[in-house]
Amino acid sequence: MNMPPLLRDIEFAVDLSFVNAKGWILDLLSHIVPDWVVVFASIVISGVAILVLGPVIMMYLTLLERKLIGRIQNRYGPNRVGIWGLLQPIADGIKMFTKEDIVPVYADKVIHCLAPIVIVIPALMVFLVVPFGERMTAVNLNIGLLYFIAVSSITTIPIFMGSWGSRNKYSLLGGMRTAAQMISYEVPMTLSVVPVIMMSQSLSTNKIVLSQSGSYDMNWFIFTPWGIVGFIIFFLCAVAECNRPPFDLPEAESEIIAGFHTEYSGMKFALFYMAEYMNAFTLCGIAATLFLGGWQGPFLPSWIWFLGKTFVLICVMIWFRGTFPRFRVDQLMGFAWKFLLPLTLINILVAGLCHFISEKTGWIYSFIIFSISFWVLVRLNRPWMPEKRHYPLAN
């Protein structure tokens, strides 16, 4: 990057402001307390930052979603509490805390009450490996990506616990749908990540980001043929993983009322909600990390780049919610197994091919391969394609 030195210094300082702040605090502590306390404090600071960040992000995501959907639907969205409704999430939180906590008589009470707690923990745990900015990963695991995939797939279990423990037929239907959906979408999601691991030769989220630097910090994986396809597949699977429309079958409001959280009220319901939004955030964050260069980007501080990319992806998710009808359960499974899975396998092949030939021929070859395979997959999935109709006008 060619920038004047002063600007560069400022950018560098802003970029590392959070890192430096933590450094100062630890520095200050080291004069007063023994060393082992400083090490402990360093862990606690990162932990507290994440524990605060998760719920705050969730609260304001609900506001963002309501505002954006409101605009899509020709209305304002919440604007009564505080300016632009900025205090709305706090009012919602207070409301949730004061609601009656209902446990159904015939519910399996232990499992019923445990499910909302269990669902929040993995949602918070995955924050650990999300690289928020340069040197801003809480724990720089060398198997970060594997950790992320493993931990985020735990979410299936508490949802099934909640649906089974409530002893409600709608919940049970929702739970069955969840188990089927989340497990099937994990397969193409994991496989769509494989080319990234192949290219960056690392499972560490930090290393993956660093391998996308290049000129102007813009050598993102999405600008490669396998990157585009991989990103689209990963993002679709991410939408399905966090049960957002058009893949929101587990909680289909118009069919099975609210699916697995039909019987939950008050704060227990809010915890489910919180986990869903935090999952949406982390999945978008990881999608940005893997394919959009994470915190890499010219001029602006790294954490702004990261948050910007993540929020663009979240807005796309909200846009989906505002426009699309829902899939049916068989179509959903067919889409994962018959369409996405073969495409990810082809994508891995293309990624290998691109590694060994020059960039230009790589684009040409991959374009040919993808168009042929896409055509074949569409042909094979013919029964699920819309048909054209003709409507006569009789007298």
Next chain:
Amino acid sequence: MTQVENRHPSETLEINFGPQHPSTHGVFRMQMLLDGEKICSLKPVLGYLHRNHEQIAENITYAASMAYTDRLDYLNAMTNNFAYAIAVEKLAGIEVPERAEYIRVIMAELARLVNHITVIGFLLNDMGAFFTPLLYAFREREKILDIFEEVSGSRMMCNYFRFGGVKRDLTTENLTAIMQIVRRFPAFLEEFEALLTKNEILCMRCQNVGILPANLAVNSSITGPVLRASGVNYDIRKVDGYSIYKRFDFRIPLGEKGDVYDRYFVRILEMRESLKILYQALNKIPQGEFLNKKTLPFLKMPRNFKPAVGEAYGRIESPKGELGFYLVSDGTPQPWRYHVRAPSLINLTVLEDICIGQKVADAIIILGSIDIVLGETDR
């Protein structure tokens, strides 16, 4: 495809959809037996909104029933009024002035627009689109309801028709306002279609789901857009040519397969035909009386209105199908028998036949595409 043999013992799950369920369009209950997600049997349970409509009508005067008919199909009070007015006029032999006929047709077609956009909006809501199509539809519906409010004083419970005409004349402002709606409506339909008709998820969800064969539809006396979506050319506006419908140039859209998609698309095409009728009616509407002067004494003293002994059946093509009123008079101020042929109820009779073997999610959209209003079904 080869069918895989199921070697594992499985149990069915009995589930009650409704009466408190967000997508049963009111207090309707479906008793379903599910095998996984597939429906093995479905039993509609009715009567949660029963309020003795017919019995009440047999104990009050003819004129007083007009306000009660609003509550039948509360989405289009105008057409309910229309059918009842036609039945009573047939019974008592009352003539309707030219201008009143035009006003009636304009109101009935506006009601058809309101009904169809609302139905499509709710159908998409059942399908899982988060309120966007519904709110787009409601934006247009509001404009038409404003017209209803201006002419009748009420947005939904209009009570606008009288025996031998209508309650109040349309002013020139009303007519220009309606004309403006008619002119702008096609643009809205284009927008709506761009959002929906070509949407792949919508096509996948709707096509080949809930197929209603033409012979089953005819045998179960299904009427309205549901029948026409199955490809049967039957529209009472053409068959009877009641009121002045014979004077207008419009055509009947027919479906191909009779699935949910056809029912959805036939409604969109019907709205376009309704706009044609409205356009012609607004251009041709003559000056003159809006109410037959001979009926004025009955309006002031409803108990003096005693039709001669006899019976009459008046029917119209309401947005939901054939809406008919059967009246028997014994020469007293009250009808001796008053019966409503409610299209919602009769169209609902095929629900079980077309739902079996489909998924749970399909049953919801099939119900949405049949378009019931519980006020009319239960009466």
